[in-house]
Amino acid sequence: MSTPRPTAVPIALLVIAAVAVATAMQFAITFRGPPPRPAPVPIAEIARALRGDPGRHGNWRHLEAIDATSPPVGGPRQHPNPMLDRQIAVALGVPPGDVAGLYDEPAFFEATEVRGDFMVGWHRPSGWRVVRSMRPPPFTHWHVFTLVAALLTLIALAVPAWFIAQRISRPIRELADAAKRARLGAPEPMPAGGPREVRELAQAIEAMQGRILHQAQGRSAMLAAIAHDLGTPLSRIAFWVEQLPEAARERASADIDEMRAMLGATVRFVRDDRAEAVHTRLDLGSLIESLADDLGAAGTPVEVETGPRAVMRGDPTAIRRLFANLIENAVRYGERARIGWTLEPGWVEAVIEDDGPGFDPARAEALFSPFVRGESSRNRATGGTGLGLAIVRSIAEAHGGQVTLENRPEGGGRVRVRLPAE
DSSP: OOOOOOTHHHHHHHHHHHHHHHHHHHHHHHHHOSSOOOBOEEHHHHHHHHHTOOOOOOSBOOEEEEEESSOOOOOTTOEEOHHHHHHHHHHHTSOGGGEEEEESSOOOSOOSEEOSOEEEEEEETTEEEEEEEOOOOSSOHHHHHHHHHHHHHHHHHHHHHHHHHHHHHHHHHHHHHHHHHOBTTBOOOOOOOSSHHHHHHHHHHHHHHHHHHHHHHHHHHHHHHHHHHTHHHHHHHHHHHTTSOHHHHHHHHHHHHHHHHHHHHHHHHHHHHHSOOOOEEEEHHHHHHHHHHHHHHTTOOEEEEOOOOOEEEEOHHHHHHHHHHHHHHHHHHHSOEEEEEEEETTEEEEEEEOSSOOOOTTTTTGGGSTTOOSSOSOOHHHHOOSOHHHHHHHHHHHTTOEEEEEEOTTSSEEEEEEEEOO
16 A cells, blocks of 8 residues: 655645746746837838838838828927937938937937937928837737737646646545534544645544544433432432422422423433434325324324425434424414425425424523523423423434524414434
8 A cells, every 4th residue: 555645745746846837837938038119210211111112121110101281290299309310311422401300218329229218300392201210019929929828828827737736635625524423422534645745634533533422421320320220319309309298299290290201311312422323215294193193192282284295204203203302392482384495406495383482592592402491481291391492403313404493574483303314
């Protein structure tokens, strides 16, 4: 088995390759030449243009010759230069006073060429003939080459960078997905592929998962044993309670019944949390309708709004208990329950509503904790055991779903259950 490489190796190789390609592109642009800047125009070429002779080919800019009735008028950056006028007049073979020009760049000594933009006029008997330099186009062949080279470099670097980034991030995504699927009672094996750091992280998470699972199983076993063993002293207390006066006996018996109910719920909660669920393919809508029929036959006021066919994989017994708890809570706090479901790509969302006081937003999250009651009294008929919503969230998360509490705008509570669907 090959030794995994650190994550820094492909990143360093990608950076080195990017620098190498960028340097090669810069060399190619430099080798092709500097940005195009027109060469100075020879004075002899200006004289030919004034005469109307065809110009020669060169790197200088094009010249435009026009007939005018007055000497040239240039921009604010152009100024006269008698020395250049005299040299152009000599090239034309005319008196210096017949040539008048305006130039961007000054010349302080005898020159054979003119730099920058200019306008030169020759006063002939028929009028003025003016030659002016044409500005080069803003987008030249050099610019096209530079832009194409930059785009090709970007593509050449982006494609391998994308694949390298995907190769680096894929093991991390797989590790995150495995960590999300892990839960108490069903440890999830961590992926073993990827760079060295990702493999070390996977091994650390797997070891941590084992430690947490071992500790949680020990605490669950202890809690179940305590709940079971408390049944014997409770039975003895119930025996002695029978000898109390009637009023005291009734109150004490009610407390004992509540303690027995809490112990029974605790044992079931621990048993369900430790049990290995068997997921099968089931129709959630049919399961909800069957549950509602059974509860309705027992006198529970529950209404079902039929929705689309929603197929999912899960533990039918656990899913049935999830919705039974929510319906019982809705009836306990809101007198009646209404349940319906909708389907969206990859998910089914069931909504359970009631006409009760709703949920306190500040305590909504705390209601999912074990033994936290939505009603502050210790009356079991109204307050329950405080395990209903804890069981609901545990079942939903075990199926890859989630449960949220909210209040209806018109009053009452609403519970949303989202579960993965096929």
